[in-house]
Amino acid sequence: MRLGVLDVGSNTVHLLVVDAHPGARPLPAHSHKAELRLAELLDEQGAIGPEGVDRLVATISEGLQAAEDKGAEEVLPFATSAVREASNADHVLARVHDETGVDLQVLSGEEEARLTFLAARRWFGWSAGRLLLLDIGGGSLEIAYGMDENPDIAVSLPLGAGRLTHTWLPGDPPDPLDVKALRRHVRAQIARTVGEFTRFGKPDHVVATSKTFKQLSRIAGAARSNEGLYVQRRLSRKSLEEWVPKLAAMTTAERGALPGVSEGRAHQLPAGALVAEGAMDLFGVEELEVCPWALREGIILRRLDHLPAR
Structure with missing residues (x-):
């Protein structure tokens, strides 16, 4: 259908x-x-x-x-x-x-995280083991962890790239003091949740979804989107740490000229990068893999699960 x-x-x-x-x-x-x-x-x-x-x-x-x-x-x-x-x-x-x-x-924030996790689990399969999922949207950051299709824990934090840009980074380029203040805010918010996840043990595979992570991986050297869904795309914390200050120092126009960065999202990228860097650092993630499927696919998969088999 x-x-x-x-x-x-x-x-x-x-x-x-x-x-x-x-x-x-x-x-x-x-x-x-x-x-x-x-x-x-x-x-x-x-x-x-x-x-x-x-x-x-x-x-x-x-x-x-x-x-x-x-x-x-x-x-x-x-x-x-x-x-x-x-x-x-x-x-x-x-x-x-x-x-x-x-x-x-x-959708509640938790539902959003759980459905996105479902999509990632179906994409990577059971062999990926325990998954840690990170998803940065315009309004929120979703984090989920688990071994099965339904995660053991799923949370949503008000750390979306659009929300934070509008509230914390009005300049173009943003004021360095505003960037420092946002960095402190982001890390304090994420740090409150880390303990809830670490009690479940270390993940076997860390994955990320969302336009923000796709753009960050692309400017860090990952394959272009036209090379297809099945090309592995990774983002290392080391690369991200090198790019965060560069992105914060650029104007929106300069960011928009970077490979893989859309003009409409370029102004949000510094805030999104700060959230990605904070999450990877506080969760001890050295490298993650970008998943092509996300929330929309999770919605579709859940609907298909309730259809009779042919």
Whole structure:
């Protein structure tokens, strides 16, 4: 069957259409996305403003039309931290339902981490052993660990690259004192959770998902995206530590000229790099592998698990 996943994230609204059947890997058929940066559109009261809601409704409508055009039999709509934490979330969800007919499923941070972990586990398989997963989104950082498809522990921290850039790093390039303050904040937040994970033992394999990690691995020398999903892409802590001060000293335009860095995400990269570096350091990770699958694939896999086998 052809399924669509409508992902209302903190940075983008992304429709992914796949051909999927129980027991088979989902095959991408179409992708449609728009950058809204909802995490950066919150006002002083933490609400998504009228213009942001209007843009969201219009973008969801476009995504639904694209799904219909591509023959999707079912669309699975969900939202993450930007909508989850908006003070006017109920109003936003009501507007979306009234004007598009879509009931957005708002995932908790823990659900987000668990579904992303499921996708990583299916990608790497049982032979990967105990997995530690790191995922940096626009609004939050998800961390999960476990041996099975359902992790033993999963947490979500308010350390998304978009959120932190908007709140802590307003300059272009950011003020060095702001960078130092953000580094302290990030590490203090992550350090509170490390003990909850270390009691489960050392992971056998550390993996990362998200655009942030993909971009960081690319500028550190990993293969280009056009070389395919199955090329192994790694990121070492040593390389990341060398790049963090360089990224912080660059302007957005200079970052956007780096290999693999998209123009729309370039301004968030210093904050994302600080989170990645802090997580790898505090969890004692020397090197991790970037996983092509993430939350959207996790949503699809969970849906397929509930379909009857052919």
